[in-house]
Amino acid sequence: MWSAEALLGRDTSEIPPPERDVPWDLVLLDRDGTLNVHRPGYIASPAELRLRPGAAHAVGQLTRAGLRTVLVTNQRGIATGLLTESQLVEVHAALVSRLARAGGRLDAIEVCPHQTGTCSCRKPLPGMLLRALARAPWARPERVVMVGDQPSDEAAAHAAGVAWLDAGPSGVGSARIADVLISRDPHRSGSVVLRSRER
Incomplete structure (x- = not known):
């Protein structure tokens, strides 16, 4: 059961390691444009949350x-007053529920609620990614991948020293995220996975 604090990205408890051998230790997922459809402004209610096909x-x-x-x-709408914390809790609770219907689970949520230029966690800065890594001390950075659709997601991945998977229109798309990451040799999946250390 998710607490409101966890849905707001304030939980700092350790993420348990995978229970079996996996191709990636940790998968970091962007939300807007990767899991759900972008919309003007902010998604302020579950009714406004539309998942991308196949996500x-x-x-x-x-x-x-x-x-x-x-x-x-x-989610800088929190800082600007265009989105309340209670609204974000409802949206994230709905997201968790809809993913669960497809057998999906999020192990943690990290949120940046700040205005641009006022913190170290808003992507393209790596703060949120580094917080996630701190909660998973068993994760090897070279086996962590950031999945997103925006240049800011890619920049955050490179700044954090983790791999990057483009799930946007010019990349693999949301529906093929798992196909690429669970492929026989996901670390050599071609240009769709780019390691910051190799660029």
């Missing part, structure tokens, strides 16, 4: 394969 199934595949997943999302 819930992809997270379900990751879960069934034993991978640990963490949501990492910029």
